[in-house]
Amino acid sequence: MTTILEQYADIVGWEVIDQLYQLAAPLKGIKVVHVNSTRKGGGVAEILNKLVPLQKDLGIDVTWEVIKGNKDFFKCTKSIHNSLQGSNIELPQSMMDTYEKTNEKNAEKLKKKLNDADIVFIHDPQPAPLIKYFPERKGKWIWRCHIDVSKPQRTVWKYIKNFVKDYDASIFSLPAFAQPLPHPEYLIPPSIDPLSEKNMDLSREEIEQTVQSFGIDIERPIMLQVSRFDRFKDPVGVIQAFKLTKKFVPSIQLVLAGGEATDDPESNSVLEEVRLAANSNPDIHILLLPPDAHRTINALQRGADIIIQKSTKEGFGLTVTEALWKGKPVIGGDVGGIRIQVVNHHTGFLVKTPEGAALRARYLLFHRERLNEMGKKAKIFVKENFLLTRHLREYLTVMVSLKYGVKERIELG
Amino acid sequence: MKKNNVELSNKPFEIKDCALAALATGKSAQNLKELRDLLLDIDANSIYYHFWGGQLKPRFDDPEYHNDFASWTRHALHDGTLAERLSAIDPTDFQNLEDLRTEIVEIIEERLDENDHIPWCEPDEKFHFVTSQIVVFNTKKTIEDPRMLVKTIPNMTRSSIFYHFIDARRRTPENIDDFRAWLKGFDGQYNFLCDMISTIDPFFATLTELRKHLYNIVKNYFEGE
Secondary structure, three states: OOOHHHHHHHHHOHHHHHHHHHHHHHHOOOEEEEEEOOOOOOHHHHHHHHHHHHHHHOOOEEEEEEOOOOHHHHHHHHHHHHHHOOOOOOOOHHHHHHHHHHHHHHHHHHHHHHHHOOEEEEEOOOOHHHHHHOOOOOOEEEEEOOOOOOOOOHHHHHHHHHHHOOOOEEEEOOHHHOOOOOOOEEEOOOOEOOOOOOOOOOOHHHHHHHHHHOOOOOOOOEEEEEOOOOHHHOHHHHHHHHHHHHOOOOOOEEEEEEEOOOOOHHHHHHHHHHHHHHOOOOOEEEEEEOOOOHHHHHHHHHHOOEEEEOOOOOOOOHHHHHHHHOOOOEEEEOOOOHHHHOOEOOOEEEEOOHHHHHHHHHHHHHOHHHHHHHHHHHHHHHHHHOEHHHHHHHHHHHHHHHHHOOOOEEEOO | OOOOOOOOOOOOEEEEEEEEEEEEEEEEEOEHHHHHHHHHHOOHHHHHHHHHHHHHOOOOOOOOOOOHHHHHHHHOOOOHHHHHHHHOOOHHHOOOHHHHHHHHHHHHHHHHHHOOOOOEOOHHHOEEEEEEEEEEEEEEEEEOOHHHHHHHHHHOOHHHHHHHHHHHHHOOOOOOOHHHHHHOOOOOOOHHHHHHHHOOOOOOOOHHHHHHHHHHHHHHHHHOO
């Protein structure tokens, strides 16, 4: 039976895995605890489900704890989450009370474990207040912020900052997301897991079956955008780009794959606008997929010729990383984290308008050899920069850094 | 050119590896004057990061400009003239990072004097100063015979190449890479190989490409074309 690390070695090479062992060597024997608010669902749980066993494989004594809360607590943390990402939501005192009391209760349960830990990673805002209840903590506490807090609702950020400032360090995904704090702020971009259902290799047969099951013709060119129906993802702009492309490539089809309709009124109205713009065009496929349709999305991405992420505002844009990993050049909006993934003319094109997206789509469909060449580069680019093994290496580096003190250069024996 | 039966007198070459931790400084510039002001007192390590750290950041081959300052002035401020001037700076020409800082500031000030207005960028295109910390670890592998470089280089990680080929330039007395620094210890027997290695321009290649160039040079040297 192969270990998880051996499975990754098949993809990234043994030299990358050896490097992880070397970096983890000085961390042997230390106790590390990760704390978040859910075991399943969502990007953080997805990452921890892999990072924790991988850290164990490297000989680190690591555990993962999940805080518990009732419906009101999660309603409150959802509001905090949205307001930190820029929504203008006020937080009533009752909500703050629920938030803090729930954390206090969880702190009681986790007392021994977290007091004894050498390094504690607290993920996202939900468990952030825990630190307040550990005045006798002996280890280093790190707040890992996975969300885009570049323009937070100021009152809510001020409230959260009161907890976060007591941490020994924090980790943000991009420099633009970092907020002024009185401790070191590490930068670790997100990653994708090449072995997950969303990114693993699929057979040609499965790809064809999945694509055809939605009435999409695999023999004709496919343009795809995977994202929820949100104005910042500009799905209507994608339809415009598609129509402009179709004038020159009549056989092209468009697939807009997003989440199922929710009770979010904004999402429903955007979906309505999208349907209106699509105008029952039989070559425009609007797919509402369940949240766990990872394998389906994987197949759609692999079956597509061109992948678009025409966002007008974007945090990191993991759908871009996923597409590049599948060897597809991406036509992406010139915003946020898309800029560090789509290297113009190498892994895709950065565009500002539907016209720009159409121009690049026509170019790639006309120059198939360029499309393939860029796709190959895109895959290498993700392999070197955005896979889970790089993410793990950076967590290890942060741990070593905290163990030996934040200084310019640390020389290990 | 082939070289055999060389007397081994130098210390063994210790293969090390490194990991770079990037840290936000919380400082950002939205126009050229802000960039100049922040450069005056930003941590020198941040200047290092924006010149060399890019090698370990996501990037592709043929970077248009050689450092983040040049790239930002071109792409966010749309000032091609300044970008070209900043790009021409070779950090190895300077004794230390303070001298490098002075040079960058002087070039920016000259440009500010030439302009009637201060170029600025969109809020989401600000220049964010990042600094870094390097963690160096020993792979426990050593080479005694330079001929072993042929087998060793292809198996070195990208970050190991960064440590020995890029980071070395601020550690070695002559501001050169570790390979040349080591080969020079063989009483001039490898001067030609050193000259060949010195032709690799570290600015125009990714770490993967640097590894390939190095490999080709040592392979041709020891095993012939």
